[in-house]
Amino acid sequence: MVEMSAISATNLSKHYGTVAAVNSISFNIEPGEIVGFLGPNGAGKTTTLRMLAGLIHPTGGSCRILGRHVPSPSLLEIGTMIEEPSFYPYMTGTANLKHAALLHGDVPKARIGEVLALVKMEGAADKKVRAYSQGMRQRLGLARALLWRPKVLLLDEPTNGLDPVGIAEFRESLLETARQGVTILISSHILAEIEKLVERVLAIERGRLLFDGPLEQLLLHTDEQRVTYRVEATDQGVLLAALADMKLGTEIVDERFVRVILPASATPGFVSGLVQRGVEVLEARRETGNLEGAYLRLLREDGRPA
């Protein structure tokens, strides 16, 4: 039996008059995947997410959630946070969740307490939402999105307005959710966050899909697959001389570390080459690929000044 995709779009388009907000994009996301959705403002991310959620009607193509065309009852299986989460301000956090639970209809009573605990909001649950900070609203929004144990989560800039601690907590909540097998499509401007969460990336620009593939592939996609090392040696002068001899690009980070950029093909002999040139290497750590840099290069390739 062929397993159905959790989310799929086929030539999905949305035109407003002559303007194409989304222009014939296609992708499939398998159950359990966490996929990052990248794109600058106005690229068409939110429009795509809204079409997947059944909020706006495509002008071309189609989309499916859990194998069924949108709109259909399969939309009851998705949870969303699209842009800033909104609530009834005169009701408490718990009452807002209770209202959503009643509206959905398939939520056990105990589940409200569970999701509040998951996002660490038990302490503020009985305050009226109008008194909530931005971060509390974001976390309550995630709690609501998870309320009916959705199989698919569509998250649009979910960490907007969160402080670093809030972002870290939010990431933990999301990873915990992902471990339960939920398919997640998440858009964010904070690329470092996406990098820590996802294995696959969709990049969209001016309504067109520029890239669809594993994160590593995007990171290696451009700049001739270069690799960055961070190196510390007992004598930085000897290290710099050796690197100059090896004709490698360098950048002094501080008095201890030097950043070295080399072609991926030169990686195997890099450290032994340093040792042969008399360098006492204390540490040579390969730096994780920089998603932001790779993404900006991708946009530049597309003709956009990045």
Add this chain to the structure above:
Amino acid sequence: MSGLFNVIRAELFKAKRKRRTYILAGLLWVVLPILILIVGRILQTNLSGSFVEDTVGVQTLVQQVASPFAVARLNLILPVLSSPPFLMIVIALFAALLVGEERNQNMWKTTLVTQPNRWSVLFGKIAVGMILYGIILAGAFLSGILFGAVGTLFLDTTFAGEWGHLAGLYALQWVLGIGAMMFAFLAIWLLRNVAMGIVTVLFLPTLIEGLYTLYRTTVGFQPLNRFNALFQMLRLRQTLEDLPRYFFTRNLYAPARDPLSDVVIGLGGDPASSDLGSLVNALGGNITLQHATLVTIGYALALGGVLIWSFLKRDIQ
């Protein structure tokens, strides 16, 4: 169907937490009956032995104003005689709670993802609007009886009255509320602005009816002019003459206005007399309850059709 019931349960849960629900109920269930009883008491104490005894008698007058039946009856009549009519304000505010607030609080994107069946959402919200309106009307009827009963302790009144007929009028006024509910939902939904929607609901029908009056007083009374010649040629003249019988508000409030002529008769007046001033319009002319029901249901179907089409079609940004 489960989606519909889910929406009804959720929206009732929300309405229970909204202060305006209780304020509206309090005005009609408590404030109005108390004012009526105060008027009854004033009539009984101040008019005894006056000229009134020679015409209708104070006891009759007080019975017509402040008996349990009279309070329940006035709880139906008075809310449609205010300007704008209180019952329309009730409906507009409930529509604002159920539809307008989703827009104001940017909640449509949440509501329609949580319950993606738009038919269920729309009909659930309309059903809740009608339930709340029904509760308000039923409460007005019961509070009229209750306060009237309290009034019998210090007023010369009895429980006499055509209770079945009055209950029927309350029920019919509730049924006809569907026309106003559709109108309020549509105005607030289409205008995407709660304040403008409420203003439209309260004043647009009156404005249109006022324009017709302007036409009648300027062009319509001329025996023959270009307009009338054209209308007569198109055989529209009679239709234009009959137009007021199909006005929205004139039909919508027909059940509440129906007992007004009984009040006038009970107080010794003649409903057909032109001496009744502004009450002449309130009496509703020759509009029967059957006619009013058909016309209002017609409005409900037309407005509801546009509302459904627009609600299912619109993108939620």
